[in-house]
Amino acid sequence: MYAHARDNLPVGKVGTAIxxxxxxxxxxxxxxxxxxxxxxxxxxxxxxxLPPPRT
Known part of the structure; x- marks a missing residue:
């Protein structure tokens, strides 16, 4: 899931607290x-x- 999110974001990375x-x-x-x-x-x-909805 992490790699999928990162690869599909326009900025190319998952955000951090910074x-x-x-x-x-x-x-x-x-x-x-x-x-x-x-x-x-x-x-x-x-x-x-968007992540899949929780069931």
């Missing part, structure tokens, strides 16, 4: 940004890759 932290720092450091939803997901939505 990737999430960088996204958070971007929002915190931007004093002009308000009310935005920032998807830090490596392009999962663009690639159409």
């Amino acid at each position: 990737d999430i932290a960088k996204g958070n720092l971007f929002v915190i450091d931007n004093s002009f940004m308000t009310g935005a939803i920032i998807d830090i997901n490596g392009g999962v939505l663009v690639a159409g890759f």
